[in-house]
Amino acid sequence: MAVEPLVLDDDFVPLTGAGRTAPSLALLARPRSAAEATGAVLRRGPRGAVARGRGRSGGDAAQNAGGTVLDLAALDRIRGLDQAAGLVVCEAGTELGALARALLPLGLQPRAGAGPWTVGGAIASGYGTGVAALELLGADGESRTVRHGEPLFDATVGGLGLTGVVLSATLAVRPVETAYLRERTARFRDVDALLAHWTGGGAPREPYARARVELAGRGRAFLSTAAPVPYAGLPRGHRARRAPLALPSFPGVGAGGLRPLPGLARARVLPAYGSGFGPGAAFVRYRCAVPEGREEALRGILALLAGRRSPARGARHARVERVYADGAGPLAFRVRGWCLGLDVPAGAPGLGRFLDVLDERVAAAGGRVCLAEDARLRPALLPVMYPRLAAFRGLRAALDPGSVFRSDLSRRLGL
Numbered sequence: 001m002a003v004e005p006l007v008l009d010d011d012f013v014p015l016t017g018a019g020r021t022a023p024s025l026a027l028l029a030r031p032r033s034a035a036e037a038t039g040a041v042l043r044r045g046p047r048g049a050v051a052r053g054r055g056r057s058g059g060d061a062a063q064n065a066g067g068t069v070l071d072l073a074a075l076d077r078i079r080g081l082d083q084a085a086g087l088v089v090c091e092a093g094t095e096l097g098a099l100a101r102a103l104l105p106l107g108l109q110p111r112a113g114a115g116p117w118t119v120g121g122a123i124a125s126g127y128g129t130g131v132a133a134l135e136l137l138g139a140d141g142e143s144r145t146v147r148h149g150e151p152l153f154d155a156t157v158g159g160l161g162l163t164g165v166v167l168s169a170t171l172a173v174r175p176v177e178t179a180y181l182r183e184r185t186a187r188f189r190d191v192d193a194l195l196a197h198w199t200g201g202g203a204p205r206e207p208y209a210r211a212r213v214e215l216a217g218r219g220r221a222f223l224s225t226a227a228p229v230p231y232a233g234l235p236r237g238h239r240a241r242r243a244p245l246a247l248p249s250f251p252g253v254g255a256g257g258l259r260p261l262p263g264l265a266r267a268r269v270l271p272a273y274g275s276g277f278g279p280g281a282a283f284v285r286y287r288c289a290v291p292e293g294r295e296e297a298l299r300g301i302l303a304l305l306a307g308r309r310s311p312a313r314g315a316r317h318a319r320v321e322r323v324y325a326d327g328a329g330p331l332a333f334r335v336r337g338w339c340l341g342l343d344v345p346a347g348a349p350g351l352g353r354f355l356d357v358l359d360e361r362v363a364a365a366g367g368r369v370c371l372a373e374d375a376r377l378r379p380a381l382l383p384v385m386y387p388r389l390a391a392f393r394g395l396r397a398a399l400d401p402g403s404v405f406r407s408d409l410s411r412r413l414g415l
Helices: 034-042 098-104 119-124 151-156 191-199 295-305 311-315 349-364 381-386 389-399 409-414
Strands: 008-013 026-031 049-052 070-071 080-083 087-091 108-110 131-137 143-147 167-176 180-189 208-212 220-227 258-260 281-291 317-323 337-346
Touching: 034 049, 034 070, 034 131, 034 151, 049 119, 049 167, 087 098, 087 119, 098 119, 098 311, 108 131, 108 295, 131 151, 131 389, 131 409, 143 208, 191 220, 191 295, 191 317, 281 349, 295 311, 295 317, 295 337, 295 409, 311 317, 311 337, 311 349, 349 381, 381 389, 381 409
Parallel strands: 026 070, 049 070
Antiparallel strands: 008 026, 080 087, 087 167, 108 167, 131 143, 131 167, 180 220, 180 258, 208 220, 208 317, 281 337, 317 337
């Protein structure tokens, strides 16, 4: 592949994650093509390089103090669609929400979901649902196709950009009949009632489901679920019957409790991962996974969060999701069981020590914190939470013996 000149900022620029808690300076490259991305990797300095999407992750995984950061936002083209095979090929900087909007008139939706995350950023953070193959740029400047099920594929999904630069991805798509979901919300008196509902033998596996648990007040839980609406499910006389795949022109709830699919228009069916603290406010995003069968540990963590002196009470609520399968890769965050998340104001007194205690509780329960959102985990807990860490380090050493791909997170945790 020919190496083209790349667009490079004149000086080092400060970069942070969404939480804005750990800024560092890096030389920012903005490649407009795969060839320019190759040039940026081959011309990196001694501090190495790492790719970056839109900086939506809360921590420092997409930062590289003193090194090169590749902003891939300009690599946002949809290269091709095979409707018969149910596959779409797009570049790493493609926003999943934009991809969903482009596919909707064809009656299709990416299985990877929709939202403000780029394809490459979602993959590096561990979201591999519906990803069939990757085009991965290596430390030697060569790109290769990596397919689902291969060890390198599993290591790249959730690999935090440390196995190479994802240039493009082949994603599975599925048919949809309308641009709507039907949303339902159920209230539970407390987290015990919520978990009893979710673990009951007759509990359905909702494709979109997330609960909010109050950290202050009565400790109530609110479960939001949603399911795609087929054409026959549209109310009689609803305007969507004339154009079922057209983007709705309104951001709120429509007739009959219908809403756009996640990521389409402005409406959000489920609570977003935004901090809610206003522009410029610094926050710590804490996400952890607790295995199935360790519900007592999950209850204990939620009780600790809701304690009267808890620094986390400023978050007001925690998000809880049911996870039905383990992740495949050595750094996969997903654990069959439960995912808990919250955003806490960074200046909360005693927050650092409090989160250390949470880490210890999570590790003791066989769980883990989400590295893509982390900016403060102690390195000693990493091999406890990720028992396949040695396999990841070995694969990375074989692929990239010079540790070309580095980040603030990889240095901090010794990845």
